[in-house]
Structures are given as structure tokens and as C-alpha cells.
């Protein structure tokens with residue numbers, strides 16, 4: 001698959017490296033391609049471009065920008081370049097404020113997630129929340145004694161979710177589909193829960209697992 005990754009940070013790089021490892025073609029979109037010179041030098045086949053070029057290139061898009069900049073990055077990508085495509089959304093609505101006792105501040109409320117805002121602003125794109133609730137170091141084929149970790153996803157379009165679930169599977173996770181876009185109100189705060197252990201105990205390699213009673 002041709003994947004356009006919007007972002008140049010740790011998540012964009014982790015996802016980009018993983019997708020290349022699994023045989024996908026990748027273009028990373030950024031406002032400043034110089035930032036990715038080291039990534040391109042170490043990842044054969046990786047391309048870079050503007051947000052719009054990466055989105056146009058893509059059959060599937062990965063959104064990996066700062067939460068406060070997500071709308072602007074998508075506007076720069078261009079609604080026409082997003083239309084009809086799955087957008088795997090790893091962003092979190094983290095506010096520009098320090099954590100309180102390890103708890104991050106969000107700029108959204110529990111009545112509307114960031115992904116719902118993005119979906120409303122770009123109705124023809126097919127947003128799927130995924131990979132927002134684990135650190136970038138553990139996103140691709142992590143090994144845990146407790147077995148496969150769980151990636152909670154949601155979104156309005158079943159076909160887009162199936163595409164994203166395929167990547168989740170390639171990256172060694174099991175998918176828990178929580179339903180429509182509103183479920184992002186619950187999935188985005190998993191980032192807050194995940195980060196508490198980081199900020200308070202300096203643990204950054206854990207992951208969530210959903211256990212079903214047989």
C-alpha cells in the first residue's frame with residue numbers, strides 16, 4: 001500500500017519505519033523536509049514531501065502531528081487529497097500545559113473528541129483512531145510476556161477500519177473495535193492513563209490488553 005504519513009516526529013518515524021519493514025511505500029509529509037534527512041538516509045525507499053504531496057501520494061494516510069496542529073496540518077494536506085481515504089489517526093488532544101501529578105491536560109472535553117472534530121471538518125475522509133495509546137517505541141511488533149497487546153480503534157467507516165486493522169495485525173497487535181467515531185471520547189484519554197506511569201514512575205514500555213472471559 002502507498003501510505004502518506006503527515007508528520008516528522010517520533011510517531012511518524014516509528015510508523016514509517018514499521019510500514020517500510022512490512023513492504024509498504026511511504027511518503028512522510030512535513031513543512032520542513034530537512035528534518036527528515038536522517039530518516040531518509042537510514043530507510044531505503046522513504047520519500048518526503050509537503051503535507052499535500054504526502055496526502056496525494058497516499059492510498060492510506062497516517063496522521064501523526066501535534067494535536068493542537070492537527071486541523072492545520074489536514075488543511076495543508078487538502079480536503080481533496082484526503083477524500084475517500086482511510087486516515088489512521090494517532091493524535092492526542094494534549095493541551096499546552098504541564099501534567100498535574102502525571103495527568104496530562106486535554107483541550108477537548110469528554111463530550112467531543114479530537115477525532116470527531118477532525119471528521120466533522122473533513123467529512124469525506126475516513127478517520128480511524130489507532131496507535132494513540134502506546135509510546136512510539138512499542139508501536140511496531142513489540143514483545144510482551146503477556147502476549148499480544150490490544151489496540152483500541154474506532155471510526156465511522158467499516159472498510160477504513162478493516163484497512164487499519166490489517167496494519168494493526170502486521171504490527172503485532174490485536175484490534176479491539178470500539179465502534180463509531182464517538183468512541184474516540186474514550187480512546188483518546190487512554191493516552192492520559194498510559195502516560196501517568198511514564199511521568200510518575202518513568203515507565204514508558206507498557207501496553208494495554210483487553211481480557212475477555214470465555
Ligand SMILES: NC(=O)c1ccc[n+]([C@@H]2O[C@H](COP(=O)([O-])OP(=O)(O)OC[C@H]3O[C@@H](n4cnc5c(N)ncnc54)[C@H](OP(=O)(O)O)[C@@H]3O)[C@@H](O)[C@H]2O)c1
Nearest residue numbers: 007008009010011030031064065066067069091092135136
Ligand atoms: N510520542 C509518542 O510516543 C506518541 C504516542 C502516541 C500518540 N502520540 C501522538 O501522536 C502525535 C505525534 O506525536 P510526536 O511525538 O511524533 O510529534 P509531535 O511533536 O507531537 O508533533 C510533531 C509534528 O507536528 C507538526 N506540527 C507542529 N506544529 C504544527 C503546525 N503549526 N502546523 C502544522 N504541523 C505542525 C510538525 O510538523 P513539521 O514536520 O512540519 O514540523 C511535526 O510533524 C501527537 O498528537 C501525539 O499526541 C504520540
